[in-house]
Structure formats: structure tokens, C-alpha cells
Amino acid sequence: MRTAKADAEGGRSPSHLTAPGSLAWTTPELADPHHQGDKPAKVRSMFGAIARSYDLNNRLHSLWRDQAWRRFAVGWAGVKPTDRVLDMACGTGDLTEALARAGAASVVGGDFTQGMLDQAEIKRRRLSVPLRERINYQLADAMALPFADASFDVISIAFGIRNVAEPGAALREFRRALRPGGRLIVLEFSRPRLAPVRWFNEVYCRRVMPRTATWISRDQSGAYRYLPASVEAFMSVGELSGTIAASGFKQVETRALTLGICTCYRGVAR
Numbered sequence: 001m002r003t004a005k006a007d008a009e010g011g012r013s014p015s016h017l018t019a020p021g022s023l024a025w026t027t028p029e030l031a032d033p034h035h036q037g038d039k040p041a042k043v044r045s046m047f048g049a050i051a052r053s054y055d056l057n058n059r060l061h062s063l064w065r066d067q068a069w070r071r072f073a074v075g076w077a078g079v080k081p082t083d084r085v086l087d088m089a090c091g092t093g094d095l096t097e098a099l100a101r102a103g104a105a106s107v108v109g110g111d112f113t114q115g116m117l118d119q120a121e122i123k124r125r126r127l128s129v130p131l132r133e134r135i136n137y138q139l140a141d142a143m144a145l146p147f148a149d150a151s152f153d154v155i156s157i158a159f160g161i162r163n164v165a166e167p168g169a170a171l172r173e174f175r176r177a178l179r180p181g182g183r184l185i186v187l188e189f190s191r192p193r194l195a196p197v198r199w200f201n202e203v204y205c206r207r208v209m210p211r212t213a214t215w216i217s218r219d220q221s222g223a224y225r226y227l228p229a230s231v232e233a234f235m236s237v238g239e240l241s242g243t244i245a246a247s248g249f250k251q252v253e254t255r256a257l258t259l260g261i262c263t264c265y266r267g268v269a270r
Contacts, residue, residue, distance in 0.1 A: 025042060025046075025221070025222035025225060025226050025229075026222075030222075030225055030226060030229040031229070031233075032233050033226055033229055033230050033233060034162070034230065034233055034234065039165055040112075040165050042221075042226075043113075043163045044112060044113050045221055046219070046221035046222065046223035046226060047091070047113040047115065047116055047223070048113050048114070048115035048116070049115075049217075049219055049220070049221040049223060050217045050219050050221070050223045050224075051092065051113070051115035051116045051118070051119050052115075052119065052217075053216055053217040053218075053219075054091060054092050054116070054119065054217075055092055055094070055119075056216060057213045057216055057217060057224075058094075060212075060213075060216070061209045061212070061213055065257075065258050065261075065262075066094070067094070068257075068258075069158075069187055069257050069258070069262050069264070070094055070095045070098050070158060070187070071098065072255070072257060072264055073095065073098075073156060073158065073185050073187050073264050074095070074098045074099055074102050076185060076255070076264060076266050077099070077102075077154050077156060077183055077185045077266075078183065079099060079102040079103055079104045079154060080103070080104075080153070081103050081104075081105060082105055082153070083104045083105055083153040083154055084104070084105060084106050084108075084151065084152045084153050084154075085099050085100075085104045085106065085107040085108070085152060085153065085154040085155070085156070086107075086108045086110060086145075086147070086151070086152045086154070086155045086156070086177065087099055087107060087108070087109045087110065087155075087156045087157070087158075088110045088111070088140065088142050088145075088155065088156070088157045088160060088170075088174070089110075089111055089142060089157050089158065089159070089160020089161070089163065089164075090109030090110060090111050090116070090117075090120060090137070091111060091113075091116045091119075091120070091158075091159075091160075092116055092119040092120045092123060093109050093119075093120030093121075093123050093124060093135070093137070094158075095156060095158045095187075096109035096120065096135060096137075097123070097124075097127070097131075097135065099154070099156065100131055100134045100135050101131065104134065104154070105134070106134050106135075106136070107134060107135050107136070108136050108137075108138055108147075108152075109135065109136070109137045109138070110137075110138050110139075110140030110142070110145070111137075111139070111140065112139060112140060112141050112142070114139060117137045117138075117139060120137050121137055124137065142157070142160070142161075142164050142170040142173065142174075143164060143165065143166060143169045143170050143173060144173065145173045145174075145176070145177050147177045148177075149176055149177065150177070150178065150179040150180070150182075151177050151179075152177055152178055152179070152182060153178070153179060153182050153183070154178075154182060154183045154184075154185065155174045155177060155178055155182070155183075155184050155185070156184075156185040156186070156187075157170075157174075157185075157186055157187070158186075158187040158188075159187055159188060159189065161186055161188055161240070162188060162189075162230050162231065162234040162235075163230070167235070167240075167243060168243050168246070168247055171184075171243060171244055171247035171248075171249075172247045172248060174247070175247055175248035175249060175269055175270075178269040179269065180269055180270065181268060181269060182268070182269045183266065183267070183268060183269075184244065184249055184265075184266065184267040184268075184269065185264065185265070185266055186240070186244070186264070186265040186266075187262060187263075187264050187265075188234075188240065188262070188263055188265070189231045189234075189261065189262055189263075190231075190236075190237050190256070190260055190261065190262060190263040191231070191232070191236070191260070192259055192260035192261055193260055194259060194260065197259045197260065197261070201261055202228075205227070205228035205231070206228050209224060209227070209228070210224040210225050210227070210228065213227075237254055237256075237263050240265065241254055241265060244265060244267045245267070248269060248270050249267030249268060249269060249270065250267065250268050250269075250270050251266075251267065251268045252265065252266070252267045253265070253266045253267075254266075
């Protein structure tokens with residue numbers, strides 16, 4: 001098994017990657033960001049560059065809906081007091097903390113960007129002692145989890161599956177690390193079906209959000225140009241549901257949130 005420090009491209013450690021913020025997405029690359037050979041390096045670099053302003057931009061540019069989406073995900077996960085939970089692509093730990101507050105026995109927040117984990121750890125230290133002791137953050141690659149088979153009762157990933165080099169490979173890893181009957185929860189942006197909502201969302205994400213979020217974060221990595229491009233080029237709700245099912249999950253369900261701007265997926269490990 002590869003270590004947590006191995007990246008999704010083939011075992012290179014973070015020390016071999018360019019410094020955060022230095023790998024900008026070019027316009028041609030953004031036409032199809034999911035098939036760029038250096039996508040893992042670029043994703044790590046850009047998230048490292050925006051880590052400090054990540055929470056502020058999430059709140060502002062989701063119009064404060066991001067926390068509601070996470071609350072729905074936690075509720076749908078059906079967390080029990082005995083559950084061991086893994087929250088992958090945990091970022092600054094918003095969903096990780098929510099899962100711990102829901103009463104899980106333990107929650108591991110995994111991410112392959114150290115800058116994000118650093119921010120999550122700062123927030124963890126501010127929590128009450130009983131809560132923060134149930135949370136542990138760890139550098140981890142979604143495509144090569146450093147955990148034994150059947151280690152978890154719940155695995156979640158919020159707004160991260162489209163950033164993985166091979167989503168199917170990550171989903172198969174999640175199935176391996178889940179016990180039979182364990183629950184998978186995926187939150188991801190989607191393209192609304194209603195034409196007026198889709199039009200508003202596209203204008204907002206293509207024209208407004210990239211400018212204001214880049215200004216707030218002082219980002220030079222192209223992170224907020226990548227966001228709308230990565231959503232548009234990613235799998236549809238039906239395609240992602242099918243990929244989850246093909247990766248070893250049954251009873252795959254979806255719930256459209258905020259008129260389809262976001263979708264929550266739930267599957268049960270076979």
C-alpha cells in the first residue's frame with residue numbers, strides 16, 4: 001500500500017512538488033482540467049495557496065449555503081455513537097467537525113494539502129476538549145488510503161471527488177476502507193436542471209465569483225477559475241451515481257440541494 005504522502009500520479013511525495021500558488025491553470029487547460037497529467041500537483045498547489053481565506057470565500061460565495069449542505073450530509077450519514085468516520089478532502093475541517101458534533105466515536109480528517117490541514121488543526125485546537133479529542137487530521141491521498149480494510153463505518157467527501165485524478169479509483173478505495181454496510185456520503189456541485197437557475201448559476205460562477213474570490217484570497221494559482229471549469233467538465237449526477245454503484249456500493253441515492261446547485265449522494269458498501 002502506498003503511503004499517505006504518495007500523490008495520485010504515482011508515488012511522488014509533496015516535497016517534490018512546486019510551492020503553493022506557483023502552478024497557475026492556463027486557459028487551454030481549463031477547457032478540460034480533469035484530463036491534465038499534472039492535475040494532482042496543480043490541485044495541491046492551488047488549495048495550499050487559498051487555504052487561509054478558504055472558509056471566508058466558501059461562506060460568501062455559497063451565500064452561506066455551504067454549512068446547510070454539510071448539515072444535510074451529516075444527517076443523511078446517520079452517524080451513531082460507535083461510528084468511526086473518515087472525512088476525505090476535509091480541507092479546513094468544517095465537515096469533519098460537524099461529523100464529530102453529531103456524536104461519532106472518532107473522526108479522521110484526511111487531505112493531501114498540508115496547508116489545508118494546518119488551518120483545520122488551528123480550528124481543532126479551539127474546540128472543547130471532549131470534541132477535539134475525537135478529531136484527528138492526517139495527510140492522506142484519496143486514491144491510496146493509509147488505512148486497513150474495513151476501518152470505518154462512514155466515509156464522506158465534500159466538494160473533493162472532482163479534484164481527484166481518478167474518481168473511480170478513489171471510490172473503490174473508500175469501499176475497501178469501509179466495513180460492509182458502511183455508508184458513503186458525497187457532496188458535490190452539480191448543474192441545475194431548471195434553465196433559469198442554471199443560467200443564474202453559470203453567470204455567477206463564470207463571471208462574478210472568480211473575480212471576487214480571487215480578490216479576497218489574493219490568489220495567483222487560478223483556483224477560482226478552476227472551480228467553475230471543473231464543475232462543468234465533471235460527471236453528471238447520473239454518471240457519478242453510476243460510478244459510485246460500480247465501485248462497490250448499493251442503494252445509491254441522490255438529493256438535489258438548493259435547486260440542484262449541489263447534490264448529495266449516499267451509498268451503502270456491499
